[in-house]
Amino acid sequence: MLSASDLDTLLLTLKLASLATLIMLLIGTPLAWWLSRTQSAWKGVINAIVALPLVLPPTVLGFYLLLALGPHGAIGQLTRWLGIGGLPFTFAGLVLASVLYSLPFVVQPLQTAFAAIDQRWLDTAATLRASRLDSFFSVILPLAKHGFLSASVLGFAHTVGEFGVVLMVGGNIPDQTRVVSVQIYNHVEALEYGQAHGLAAVLLVFSFSVLLVLYSVNHKRWDGLR
Amino acid sequence: MFKHTLRVAVVFGFMLTNSIAFAETTLVAVAANFSKPMTEIAAEFAKTTGHSAKLSFGSSGKFVSQIENAAPFEIFLSADESGPEKLEQSGLAVAGSRFNYALGKLVLWSATDNYVDGQGKVLSNGSFKHIAIADPKLAPYGAAAVEVIKNLKLSDKLKPLLVQGENIAQTQQFISTGNAELGFIALSQVYENGKISSGSGWIVPDQLHAPIRQSAVLLNLGAENPAAQALLSFLNSTTAKAIISRYGYDLPQ
Known part of the structure; x- marks a missing residue:
């Protein structure tokens, strides 16, 4: 049912989503923590910037990325100066685009979870001489574990479903930038409905399962709180 | 006085709707390579006939699949022959309405x-x-x-x-x-x-690839629309041909 090239796009998509999710968690955790605790005047601005991809059409992000990463753009000149070369049409470029595009889906659940943590827990941990790292792993992480679950699942799933940005900066290269959503689009455009159905069904089942797991887990948590 | 104004307004309104009834609009799917010349041709078309053409640009392959799925286009200007041919065979385009309008470079x-x-x-x-x-x-x-x-x-x-x-x-x-x-x-x-x-x-010299015969076809939805028919014949006018060759296309014999 799925051809070898369809399977390749699936594998590439999983690789992209895993790597992007990992990076988003690494960046998103300190960012969300800062956003949940800060009184800074910059909070609104940073919040707005992080949330931008939620409302911007992916074509806007794709267009700016294409310009910024290109040989005349600031990031493009930096990466070329560093010897990395140009990022458009590469897997690394897609990872960067995905991180920017899906970051709000990671930051927002974390921010909500962090905001719900009572400062007194942390103060208690501090009086018991827990280091900041220690209190992160033994206080914050367990208390915010549902936030981390939501963040990872949503970040991963949203990256899998990414399309417009990839179409604009990817260049449709097998094993590099040809992800599932682009492959489905091309099957449909080329009137290969049979193959489009195969891949589309895989994505549909995947997305539904992911959301089902997420909502079931969160539902149980609320039951437990009652 | 008020009555009089009203009567003038009604008569004027009639004239307006009448003239709108004569000037029709047609929706055209245009292969992306032909977007610049077609924009100019559509402007000339509006000036000459009073009809107007709304243009959508994209890849020919995409348009074929959209038209097969009931897209509201009335004319299809493809970058090749095979798309329009296919639509004609599947009964979505008016039989015999297909013609080459340009040879791609x-x-x-x-x-x-x-x-x-x-x-x-x-x-x-x-x-x-x-x-x-x-x-x-x-x-x-x-x-x-x-x-x-x-x-x-x-x-x-x-x-x-x-x-x-x-x-x-x-x-x-x-x-x-x-x-x-x-x-x-x-x-x-x-x-x-x-x-x-x-x-x-x-x-690129022509002998390095098969000729790119760009074909137009009247779709079923446009069969009854005078603006669609007028646009297709306008594509064969000397005005349109001059625009087409100015953009580097060869004209079909």
Whole structure:
């Protein structure tokens, strides 16, 4: 049912989503923590910037990325100066685009979870001489574990479903930038409905399962709180 | 006094709706390579006939699949023959309405001056990282580009460097932003007043690929619309032909 090239796009998509999710968690955790605790005047601005991809059409992000990463753009000149070369049409470029595009889906659940943590827990941990790292792993992480679950699942799933940005900066290269959503689009455009159905069904089942797991887990948590 | 004004308004309103009834609008699906000439032709068409044409641009392959799924287009200006032929066979286009309106020209183009030489030698000598083409499955100019590369026996060298745009306009965008050093696009995209207007290019000789016979067809939805019929005959007018050849296309015999 799925051809070898369809399977390749699936594998590439999983690789992209895993790597992007990992990076988003690494960046998103300190960012969300800062956003949940800060009184800074910059909070609104940073919040707005992080949330931008939620409302911007992916074509806007794709267009700016294409310009910024290109040989005349600031990031493009930096990466070329560093010897990395140009990022458009590469897997690394897609990872960067995905991180920017899906970051709000990671930051927002974390921010909500962090905001719900009572400062007194942390103060208690501090009086018991827990280091900041220690209190992160033994206080914050367990208390915010549902936030981390939501963040990872949503970040991963949203990256899998990414399309417009990839179409604009990817260049449709097998094993590099040809992800599932682009492959489905091309099957449909080329009137290969049979193959489009195969891949589309895989994505549909995947997305539904992911959301089902997420909502079931969160539902149980609320039951437990009652 | 008020009554009089009202009567004038009613009569005037009648005249207005009447004139609108004569001026129809037609919705046209246009292959991306033909967007510049068609925009000009549509403006001339509106001036000459009073009808208006609304244009959508995209890849020919995409339009065929959209039309098969009940897209509201009345005319299809494809970049090839096979799309319109297919629609005619499946009964979605008016039989016998198909004709060639232009012969496409392929160009190897770079946004950088003096990058592409007059013989296209840069293809074998140049050290570039990316060469852009339109998706050969969706865009006839992409298929022609693949054919050229094969005929020049450069497939082994160039295949790993290929990046594909979804349609020919996106392909040009990859090149014009400098992300791909060069690529194959339609001559009409960079051709003005008898020469390539920016960057550098090699107009690919016709014998390196099968002719790109761009065909128009009247779709069933436009069969009863006088504006659709008028636009198709306007495409054959000397005004339209002059515009088409100004963008570097050859005219069908």
